[in-house]
Amino acid sequence: MLVGAAIAFYVASRAAADAVSEHAVAAPSPTRHALAQWIAIACVCAVAVWLEHAEIAVGVIFSTAVAALSLHLGVTIASAPETRARRSGHGFEVVVAQREGELAAVAPAAIVMAQPVRGSRAWAMVLPVGVLALIAGFSGKLTLVHALLFAVQGLLIMMVWDGSRQDASSPKARKRFSTGRWAQLVLATALALVGAVLAVYGAVRMSDETRIMSTGLIASAALGPLLVLPMIGSASLLASQGQAQTAVGASVVMVLLNLCCLLPLVVLGWHMRQQYLPPASPADARAAVAPATTQSISDDPSGDVEPLSEGDTPPVLSFPIAVWRIDTVLLILLGLILLPVSLNLWEMRRLDGMLLIIIYACYLVGTTILGRRW
Numbered sequence: 001m002l003v004g005a006a007i008a009f010y011v012a013s014r015a016a017a018d019a020v021s022e023h024a025v026a027a028p029s030p031t032r033h034a035l036a037q038w039i040a041i042a043c044v045c046a047v048a049v050w051l052e053h054a055e056i057a058v059g060v061i062f063s064t065a066v067a068a069l070s071l072h073l074g075v076t077i078a079s080a081p082e083t084r085a086r087r088s089g090h091g092f093e094v095v096v097a098q099r100e101g102e103l104a105a106v107a108p109a110a111i112v113m114a115q116p117v118r119g120s121r122a123w124a125m126v127l128p129v130g131v132l133a134l135i136a137g138f139s140g141k142l143t144l145v146h147a148l149l150f151a152v153q154g155l156l157i158m159m160v161w162d163g164s165r166q167d168a169s170s171p172k173a174r175k176r177f178s179t180g181r182w183a184q185l186v187l188a189t190a191l192a193l194v195g196a197v198l199a200v201y202g203a204v205r206m207s208d209e210t211r212i213m214s215t216g217l218i219a220s221a222a223l224g225p226l227l228v229l230p231m232i233g234s235a236s237l238l239a240s241q242g243q244a245q246t247a248v249g250a251s252v253v254m255v256l257l258n259l260c261c262l263l264p265l266v267v268l269g270w271h272m273r274q275q276y277l278p279p280a281s282p283a284d285a286r287a288a289v290a291p292a293t294t295q296s297i298s299d300d301p302s303g304d305v306e307p308l309s310e311g312d313t314p315p316v317l318s319f320p321i322a323v324w325r326i327d328t329v330l331l332i333l334l335g336l337i338l339l340p341v342s343l344n345l346w347e348m349r350r351l352d353g354m355l356l357i358i359i360y361a362c363y364l365v366g367t368t369i370l371g372r373r374w
Contacts, residue, residue: 001202008195013230030249043196062327063224074356080244123342127335137324147264154260
């Protein structure tokens with residue numbers, strides 16, 4: 001099932017990216033490119049909530065956010081052509097390398113190939129979003145109040161993004177979506193939905209058969225890479241064509257979409273699912289809730305407190321402790337790295353991209369080892 005899901009995600013991601021790339025005459029918008037890659041993640045979360053496995057949705061949201069800021073961003077920076085730049089105020093002034101005997105006139109295409117990756121002020125909002133996720137994890141659960149806070153944070157980011165947005169192509173160069181491009185996006189969404197069903201059922205079956213890895217751990221260690229790996233091909237292609245700004249911007253947009261849009265929708269959808277479509281049996285209700293981050297009453301060593309009955313225990317959407325201790329802390333660290341980039345005080349180069357790739361490899365190892373314990 002997971003192999004079939006991987007194939008479906010790859011085809012859907014490349015098809016959606018192709019539809020968006022052909023939409024613009026020059027380079028695609030980072031926002032639209034991120035939305036095209038984000039379709040598969042949204043489909044997995046929707047299917048997981050519908051099938052009463054919200055812990056898979058939470059794990060996918062945070063694992064893909066970490067992968068976007070480490071693996072995806074690192075491959076993009078490492079694949080981008082090297083440029084020479086000198087400091088000019090708070091930004092960088094691009095210096096295009098020319099051959100000997102070449103005159104000052106440089107073709108516009110060459111200038112595009114030599115442009116460094118420049119940050120946007122909205123990228124600095126990744127840090128407060130990560131801190132908000134860390135604070136929400138202290139309660140051990142995700143509530144409607146948390147969903148409202150993440151949604152308000154998303155609205156604030158939209159206000160900042162409109163003021164400092166740097167699209168890779170001007171609005172005059174854009175065309176409207178043709179019927180064929182819309183059909184391609186619809187087919188990519190349908191294929192991503194099929195892959196989401198296979199991924200959720202495959203994660204549940206793997207957890208039942210191994211009895212070692214929980215569904216949340218499988219979502220972080222297996223489904224997250226499956227969803228991000230197809231995006232790397234598009235990112236490296238854009239970077240090699242001198243459009244690294246689009247791929248880097250898409251990485252940041254994807255993280256903000258996950259935490260400020262998809263996470264509130266998952267929390268809201270889970271509460272509506274519990275209220276209007278309750279589980280058919282108590283066993284399904286217990287399977288729908290992720291393991292709590294605190295010790296349960298039944299584990300009390302004194303045995304003096306009688307545990308609550310199943311009907312008296314309200315269902316809660318738990319915040320997996322492995323996600324809280326690993327993913328949120330790493331998001332804060334990556335947000336700190338992006339802070340000087342967002343102010344154009346630091347230009348990310350190939351060595352920084354390799355460091356981000358190493359960080360993601362350490363994240364996978366730490367999630368696999370420590371996630372089994374938590």
